[in-house]
Amino acid sequence: MAAPLIPLSQQIPTGNSLYESYYKQVDPAYTGRVGASEAALFLKKSGLSDIILGKIWDLADPEGKGFLDKQGFYVALRLVACAQSGHEVTLSNLNLSMPPPKFHDTSSPLMVTPPSAEAHWAVRVEEKAKFDGIFESLLPINGLLSGDKVKPVLMNSKLPLDVLGRVWDLSDIDKDGHLDRDEFAVAMHLVYRALEKEPVPSALPPSLIPPSKRKKTVFPGAVPVLPASPPPKDSLRSTPSHGSVSSLNSTGSLSPKHSLKQTQPTVNWVVPVADKMRFDEIFLKTDLDLDGYVSGQEVKEIFMHSGLTQNLLAHIWALADTRQTGKLSKDQFALAMYFIQQKVSKGIDPPQVLSPDMVPPSERGTPGPDSSGSLGSGEFTGVKELDDISQEIAQLQREKYSLEQDIREKEEAIRQKTSEVQELQNDLDRETSSLQELEAQKQDAQDRLDEMDQQKAKLRDMLSDVRQKCQDETQMISSLKTQIQSQESDLKSQEDDLNRAKSELNRLQQEETQLEQSIQAGRVQLETIIKSLKSTQDEINQARSKLSQLHESRQEAHRSLEQYDQVLDGAHGASLTDLADLSEGVSLAERGGFGAMVKVE
Incomplete structure (x- = not known):
């Protein structure tokens, strides 16, 4: 990213x-x-x-x-x-305050002092003994193990193939396609570290280089001080050289589905780095079976999409399929896409024969399927004479391969000429039919586009209406919320009033009960009073009756007194007997009147 x-x-x-x-x-x-x-x-x-x-x-x-x-x-x-x-x-x-960068021997950008190797070896003694036991169990020949024998051991680790490919390349220090005892120990050490989730380094650290290899080692980033040495192959993205991985591929194909990045070859490749990265992405999407190669069936749609003729595409395929295997590796696919791009964008026809700068870097060390395991063009021993010889051998191999490829191409051209006219006619018929179909599809697409434009306009209107409705609904919801809040406040106030009224009602009910009890008691008292009043009234009536009798007795007594007075006044001559009788009658009358009064009282 x-x-x-x-x-x-x-x-x-x-x-x-x-x-x-x-x-x-x-x-x-x-x-x-x-x-x-x-x-x-x-x-x-x-x-x-x-x-x-x-x-x-x-x-x-x-x-x-x-x-x-x-x-x-x-x-x-x-x-x-x-x-x-x-x-x-x-x-x-970047904007932090810090000292300027420091570089060693900056006065000469072509020279750099190799970092000093540490005195100790990172592979411990006990590890080395265990790895030596595994090494001997694989039955080395002349002290060396081929990729075919090492492959099962590495595959048993279950590590990804790209990691195993990097492990092989780092451990094959002398790039001979085999591992000796020390190199095998380095490989096993890297595998065990990877199983412990430690990243595999892009370049072998000095501490991991076996002591037996350190005198011969050219360290990453250093340029060998030899008159005829080629420029260094390192780049900032240091990756294992493909030469060593190819030796493993020739025996067991440990190459991962994501091929390792190629190091800078002696002769620059015509495919630019940016285009190579883009073609690699297309390759990864096209390699459906993830075997590191694409077949003609897998790339047919991509090639035909370029609009080039089948003959030209067949010629490009023949150029890219340098080993005549019927399928293309990642670099071969990039080369084919480069030729197609040059023809489509710039009108440059592909060559009849690959020039040295067109040969994929991964094919330069082993130019043909029958080539021997001699030293490739990308490997150097550090001795000028051997380097020159290896370069000459590689050049002769490339020329031989170019001549063989030229012969194959001419034979293929002769064979194809016989059917070319018929193929062209068939192509013309197919293209005419395709053109008609495309015209119909174009009209159909235009009609669908117009219909979609109308639908789009309707949807915009509907969207506008929905937005307006949403706005209205939002306002209504806001208003309803306000009303709900107001009603909740009123309801709370009414609940408070109701609670107070209930309390007052309870109090009044208690007072009513008390009053009813008081009234009941008063009624009892009233009945008692009424009875007492009735009794009193009866007594009063009796008293009145007796009083009336007394009045009558009194009047009768007054009359008697008046008679008595009259007797006294008029009957001076009466006898004492009459007077005594009269006095006795008065006394009896008076006693009868006072006795009635006593009873009334």
């Missing part, structure tokens, strides 16, 4: 003389482009690991152009300074 870009004008110092001097070393002609090899050679002098340098390259070249412009190189320098200062290698740290 491409890293997010940060405005370089805010992060990279302008007019920095140190940065300018560094840039002048990698781009003395000021072309504005720093290739991967030049940048790798220079940045490796920082002493950082290949993993960190690979991350720096990804951040400096986020678009995957395969080269750095001046600002991109400045970003790389700044990121190197970040790593050397102990900061995390990210674009966000």
Whole structure:
């Protein structure tokens, strides 16, 4: 994934003389482009690991152009300074204050002092003994194990094929397609580390190089000091050389479905790096069976989509299928796509024979299916004479292969000429039919497009109406919420009033009960009083009756008194007997009256 870009004008110092001097070393002609090899050679002098340098390259070249412009190189320098200062290698740290980057032997960009190997070997003694036992059990021949014998051991680890391919390439230090005892120990050590979730390094660390190999080793990033040595093959994305992996592929095909990136060959390949990466992505999507190759059936649709004739596509296939296996590897597929792209975009016809710069890098060391296991063009011994001989052998092999391929192409051309006219006629018929079908499809597509435009307009109107309704509904909901809140407030107030009324009702009911009890008691008292009143009234009536009798007795007594007085006044001559009788009658009358009064009382 491409890293997010940060405005370089805010992060990279302008007019920095140190940065300018560094840039002048990698781009003395000021072309504005720093290739991967030049940048790798220079940045490796920082002493950082290949993993960190690979991350720096990804951040400096986020678009995957395969080269750095001046600002991109400045970003790389700044990121190197970040790593050397102990900061995390990210674009966000570009504006931190830190010392400038430091490089060893920057006065000569073509030379670098190899890092000194550590005195100890990372493979422990007990590990070495165990690995030697496994080595002996595989029955080495002359102290060497071929890829065919090593493959089952590596496959038993269940590690991904790309990891196993990298392990093989790192452990095959002398690039002879075989592993000796020490190289096998390195391979097993890397496998065990990978099983413990440790990443497999892109380049073999000095501590892992067996002591027996250290004197011969050219360290990553270093240029051999030999008069006729070719330029280094390293790049910032250090990957195992394909030459060693091919030796394993020839015996057991341990090559992963994602092929390892090719190192920079002696002769540049005509396929640009950016196009190669794009073609590799297409290859991965096309390789449905994940066997590392694509058949004619798998690429037929892609090739026919270019619009080129079948004869021309067949010729391109023959050029790319350098081993005549009937299928294409990732590099061969990239070469075929490059020829198709050149013809479609620029009108450049594919050649009749592949030139040396057109041969895929993975095919240059082993140009034909019958070639021997001699030293490939991409491998060097460090001795000028042997290197020259190996180069001459590789060149002769390429010429032989080109001649054989030319003969095959001419035979194929003769065979194809007989059916070419008929094929062209068939092609014309098919193209005419296809054109008619395309016209019909075009009209149908236009009709569908018009219908979809109408539907789109209707949907827009419907969407507008729905939005308006949603807005109205939203307002209504807001109003309802306000009303609900108001009603909830009123309801709460009414509930409070109801509770108070209930309390008052309970109090009144209690008072009513008390009053009813009081009334009941009063009624009892009233009945008692009424009875008493009746009794009193009876007594009063009796008293009145007696009083009336007394009045009558009194009147009668008054009359008697008056008679008595009259007797006294008129009957002076009466006898005492009459007077005594009269007095007795008065006394009896008075006693009868007072007795009635006493009873009344």
